[in-house]
Amino acid sequence: MTEYRPVTAHVVERLQNILGARNVSCDADKLLTYSRDEVQGPFWKDGCLAEVVVFPESTEDVAALVRLAGEERIPLTARGAGTGLSGGAVPARRGIVVSFEKMNRIIELDRENLTLTVEPGVVTAEINRAAVDAGLLYAGDPCSGDASFIGGNVAENAGGNKVVKYGPTGSHVLALEAVMADGSVTWFGGKRRKDVTGYDFVHLLVGSEGTLALITKIVLKLLPLPAEVVDLLVPFPDVASAVAFVPRIVTEGKVLPASIEFMDRRSINLTERFLNTNLPYSDAGAHLIIQLEGNDAESLADEYERIGDLCLAHGALEVFVADNRNSRDKLWKARKSITESVWAFHPGKNVNEDVVVPTGAVPELMRRLDEIVTRAGSAYVVFGHIGDGNMHVTAAPAPEEPDRESILHRIQDELYDVVKSLGGTLTGEHGVGLKRRDAITRFLDATQIDLIRRVKLAFDPQNILNPDKIVPWE
Ligand SMILES: Cc1cc2nc3c(=O)[nH]c(=O)nc-3n(C[C@H](O)[C@H](O)[C@H](O)COP(=O)(O)OP(=O)(O)OC[C@H]3O[C@@H](n4cnc5c(N)ncnc54)[C@H](O)[C@@H]3O)c2cc1C
Structure with a gap:
């Protein structure tokens, strides 16, 4: 050590x-x-x-x-x-x-090259706003965006609500200024859209959780801002029918939405209580949010009507269209408040997981999750970025349960086995950090763990940058 x-x-x-x-x-x-x-x-x-x-x-x-x-x-x-x-x-x-x-300055918005250069302490939502003010889109959209910093997003390769169409934070990063462990300063990447000159260090630093270098400037890629956006809120009678419908949006609906989000009944009920609000059909088994966007109002209307009809043909109870600022804000406020509402009503130590599986394996994951947690006699909440196969699971056995600690470990253990067997992995967007460090060896083999340690030491021979993270060191 x-x-x-x-x-x-x-x-x-x-x-x-x-x-x-x-x-x-x-x-x-x-x-x-x-x-x-x-x-x-x-x-x-x-x-x-x-x-x-x-x-x-x-x-x-x-x-x-x-x-x-x-x-x-x-x-x-x-x-x-x-x-x-x-x-x-x-x-x-x-x-x-x-x-x-x-270090929270927006340094430059370059309209010629469609880039935004920022310091790492800029709040993510400010970046979204700066892009919109220029008629452009920064597509990073984590649910914590009103508080998180772009440097933290880059270091975690944060995901969020638009990954299904635009990819995670790393997809929007063109270049990074980094302070290396010896104090030298270098730029990786540039404003160029292609670059195969040497290794792709930009995307090695993305998601490296502060273990390889300190990021001091970031060049982000901007995109055209869609003129029209519509959110569909779609209640389904049960989890199975909601989950089974998701792939049809692309295969039969022939659109790639900006977001496909999932909320089970418990998440809806908790966020309603937390915000003291009501959502339609809140006793339904599950809801999907499907966000569609385009530049022409009429063709977008055709598209959402087609997707709405498809939802109804596959068991949806109703399709609610949020096409104005107020209704869309209310919907996303509810979605983005689920994490905090789970903490408010299930405080303390619980299983809070961020597992990700191939999208085709989500129905099986949900079936097996229900079996595992029900067998353990625990309450649970599941929601997340279903379009990416990334589900957030909280299992919270009753506080008075004498065997609580071992129940939590059993649920986690069985869930990890199932996720692995489905071709999934430990974390889709929240990162390994300290919390999941000891579990990583269940998902990566000895060759990969050894490589992570050697890459870390190549960047940071004295092991001073955020030590003891990502992989066990002892
Ligand atoms: C309510 C809620 C909702 C959330 N929703 C989402 C979501 O939808 N999607 C998602 O991906 N995450 C989500 N998160 C998790 C979290 O917001 C993200 O991981 C976010 O990217 C962390 O940013 P931060 O600025 O808070 O970073 P911190 O938590 O402060 O740090 C995160 C990591 O980044 C490193 N780091 C920070 N700055 C730098 C830097 N300049 N150089 C090098 N390393 C650095 C730190 O060492 C640490 O390892 C959510 C969290 C909450 C509380």
């Missing part, structure tokens, strides 16, 4: 000299706040507490503090908005937490 040195008063003084005293904090409340993300009832032991939190304002600041950490052999953990669901931003080996919240 790598040995690290503590953050001494002398190190704090050196950090203050580099960043200014206002950008260095050892305040106890701040250390606690900046040492956690949104993982509820963590599965790891306490003790992952930052010794100091720093707030760089420029790439030069980041480079200087990385050089200092290397000289002193102190771990550094990058932090975006802390909305992560894998413990990625948790300082597993203590040391310095590097918050990017002050």
